[in-house]
Amino acid sequence: MPETTSQEEASKAFRYPLRWRVMDALNAGLDRLWPARMMPYTGWALITPALLLVGLLVLGLFQMADSSLHTLDRATFLPSEGYTLENYQTVFENATYGRIIWRSVLAAVLTVFFTLLLALPYSYIMVRTSSSAVRKALLVVLFLPFFIGQVVRAYGLLIILGTTGVANNALGLVGIEPIRLLFNFPAVVFGLVQYMLPFAVLMLAPALTAIPRETETAAASLGANWFRTFRHVVIPMAKPGLIGAGLVVGTLALTDFAMPAMLGGGSQDFIANAIYDQFFRTADQGLGAALALLLVVLGSVFVGIVISIFGAGTLGMGGKK
Amino acid sequence: MRAWGGEWVEALKKGVSDRFTEMTGISVRHDLTEDNEIQPKLWAAVAQGRVPPIHVNWDTTTNATKSALRGVTEDLSDLSNLANTTDLAKPVGLDGYPIVNTYGYVYVLAYRPEAFPDGPPKSWRDLLDPKFKGRIALYNDGIGFHFPAQVAGGGSLDGIPDHMEPCWEFVREIKKQNPLLGEDPDFTTWFQNGEIDAACTISTNALAAKKNGVDLAWTVPAEGCKFDTDCLWVPKNLPENEAYWAKQYVNLALSQESQQIWLDGLGLPGVVPGLTPPPGLENDPSYPTKPEDFKHLIRISSAVQVQNESDWFAKFKEIMQG
Amino acid sequence: MTATSQRILFWTTVWFCILILSVPTIIVVGASFTTSNMISFPPEGFTFKWYEKIALARDLQQAFFRSLYVSTACLIVSVPVGTLAGLALSRFRIRFSNMIQVYLLLPFTVPLIGSGIGMMLIFGEWRILGSLWPIGVALAVINLPFIIWSVSSAAGALDSDLELAASSCGAGRFETFWYVTLPGIMPGVITGGLLMFVLAMSEFLVSLLLTDARTVTLPVQIYNNIRSIITPDLAAVSSVFVVIALIVVWLLDRLVGLEIFLKSK
Secondary structure, three states: HHHHHHHHHHHOOOOOOOHHHHHHHHHHHHEEEEEHHHHHHHHHHHHHHHHHHHHHHHHHHHHHHHHHOOOOOOOOOOOOOOOOOHHHHOOOOOOOHHHHHHHHHHHHHHHHHHHHHHHHHHHHHHHOOOHHHHHHHHHHHHHHHHHHHHHHHHHHHHHHOOOOOOOHHHHHOOOOOOOOOOOOHHHHHHHHHHHHHHHHHHHHHHHHHOOOOOHHHHHHHHHOOHHHHHHHHHHHHOHHHHHHHHHHHHHHHHHHHHHHHHHHHOOOOOOHHHHHHHHOOOOOOOHHHHHHHHHHHHHHHHHHHHHHOOOOOOOOOOOOO | OOOOOOHHHHHHHHHHHHHHHHHHHOOOOOOOHHHHHHHHHHHHHHOOOOOOOOEEEEHHHHHEEEEEEEEOOOOOOOOOOHHOOOHOOOOOOOOOOEEEEEEEEEEEEEHHHHHOOOOOOOHHHHHOHHHHHEEEEEEEOOOHHHHHHHHOOOOOOOOOOEEEEEEEEHHHHHHOOOEEEHHHHHHHHHHHHOOOEEEEEEHHHHHHHHHOOOOEEEEEOOOEEEEEEEEOEEEEEHHHHHHHHHHHHHHHOOOOOHHHHHHHOOOOOOOOOOOOOOOOOOOOOOOOOHHHHHHEEEEOHHHHHHHHHHHHHHHHHHHHHH | OOOOHHHHHHHHHHHHHHHHHHHHHHHHHHHOOOOOOOOOOOOOOOOHHHHHHHHHHHHHHHHHHHHHHHHHHHHHHHHHHHHHHHHHHHOOOOOHHHHHHHHHHHHHOOOOOHHHHHHHHHHHHHOOEEOOOOHHHHHHHHHHHHHHHHHHHHHHHOOHHHHHHHHOOOOOHHHHHHHHHHHHHHHHHHHHHHHHHHHHHHHHHHHHHHHOOOOOHHHHHHHHHOOOOOOOOHHHHHHHHHHHHHHHHHHHHHOOOHHHHHHOO
């Protein structure tokens, strides 16, 4: 299109192709809207929409903060008039919540560890394999579970790991009596790892791709065995990817609801399940909101510590130094 | 119209919704959000002065009582069919009819007969048999279990809500059996997959599992079972004509014919006299009709329940999450 | 090149991953052909009746199209916003960037129930509850870190000298962005966009709080059904999803090549 236009017009008077003119107009518009002297603020301008979008959540958090400062009046089921810290006191004084919080944190840590342990070799093979077919197959395996959602996947695990399920049948073939594989803490962690694995691999793969193969060869030619090459070359270079994946897996696991609800058999509640109970079962929104805010603080502190130890740009993976 | 899914909504559709559409030409859409999960949505809508997302809520009487106390329900006392209902329809501890009970149900002890070769369990204490370790299930907040546990733990019903120590003692004993804790659908799944031998659950769930081919029976042990009701109510803030038709829907649900069809599907006793029990449920402990049927059933006023439920749930969780 | 012990160890891990990733999917697809009324595996008999049932279920189809609409709305919001933010984080020096990253990870640190209740109250206050598009916006918010991450990882790997070269050759800022930066980060945008779309198609908890009977989306419908009695038609729905997934992946491979997910430049 632009070419024909420019040819026709060239006969009348010389004019730049349409595309150039559009670009120039856009440039001029940009210069007027956002003059070059504003350049130092461009970063802020670009990030503002995201800040505003997440601001929706913050508005919600303010509502939560407000309701967390009222207790529930069980005669009218309305929040109390006055402000009080009683809900927070309840959380801190009740041993059950302490146990549940500890359980969530422990599960998040274990999930991060096992997920990365599995994701690292998976991404490594996927990136390094010379066969394009193998690579594609590994990617497809990764993508399919995304499409069937967490609840249905958890249900699939229920069928597999059940007392009469496939796993126990397989054990039966080698003469092992059926054992209870479900409804305990390891089952919940297993479910979380299964759920998080695709996320982690997808986040690790680009970081591994960025490591030149030659670096490894060089290490090997200097006499390092593969384990040492991996430990001293690959892992440090993949660190931004590992941190990014760890952050995502850790925060998602910490706040997860469905896996403990479905695979925990009711006695493996996480904080999110306790929040659910307060909001939906006992209609005590104030206590639920207090728990939710504590969870946000806990998660944010965890993220903040990781980022300040390992440096900025971990979510942005190697941003401007 | 909010309803529970599966068997529940099928029965309602046949008994009430389809007839309502036939009579008024208004088609009925069923919202299958859980009763617990729609509650904050309704409360927020009324608090913010919005039109609520549903017209009629099918709810447990305990949950509905909370909504009634909060003042988000329409008054239903002018419904014409109320004249023909039994005492069961009247909510206990509330003024007038902010909600109307539509049927009763029993939290029975459901069990797999092959796990009980000596006949049905006679007492809740039978569940403490070591062979049932990890093979029994309760609701995850203990609902339906607190009151029989109070008796099984050696206490009396007069001790509710002030002296519940026997109940917690028994719950602690049960905890040593590593019970599974879940909600309605979990029980069906667990029975079906052979994960459990016995559960304290609403008879309708047991009936549904049985209909789907799971070998199941149920009983009311010596200590008794919790009896409770479900109800219908209409949220405030509906446009006037919509509120009118919503009330008409509730009214229809109280008619003899609708009750018969709806409750045949659920296998539960209704609130109008003269209903014919569904085949096989005559004289069944989960279908109480006569005064002597109620002798073994425990009914606690919903006012006491809503006042103390949170504490009971918290205490139950504290023991179970340990 | 690689040592045998490494190969054995890594491939064992990979096969284990393949197993745990695929088996639930296979079970669910298999269970959709069972003749019994309950989900079971191995399936009893073989039938297409559950597919027939969902093909006739108008409510499921409507819910599916609503989900498509919501997911598209989520893409329209999240792709531009996430791309710009990803660029900002990786290409520009921003003060307080540590705090900003903690802030931008809020969608993951706030539990979904909290996000759902919060946005229900906000949207209710603004009187936009009951429309479909706010659900798309909400889903864009709760998954935003994914697209920010994928764009910024692509942009971080892009050599900024390229942009300098372009502008020193007289390209304006917009041209530099359009012809140099954007193609460079495209793999990240595509990966992020796909993730956002797929996650929006399967999110149920926040959606549950923002929908009503008129706007119920497919994952909410599935979740509500699972809460009552689980019948094989749900397995059939999931199987249809798997087929759709395969088609999408195939199309993507034909159009841009699957390897785009591994590229960082």
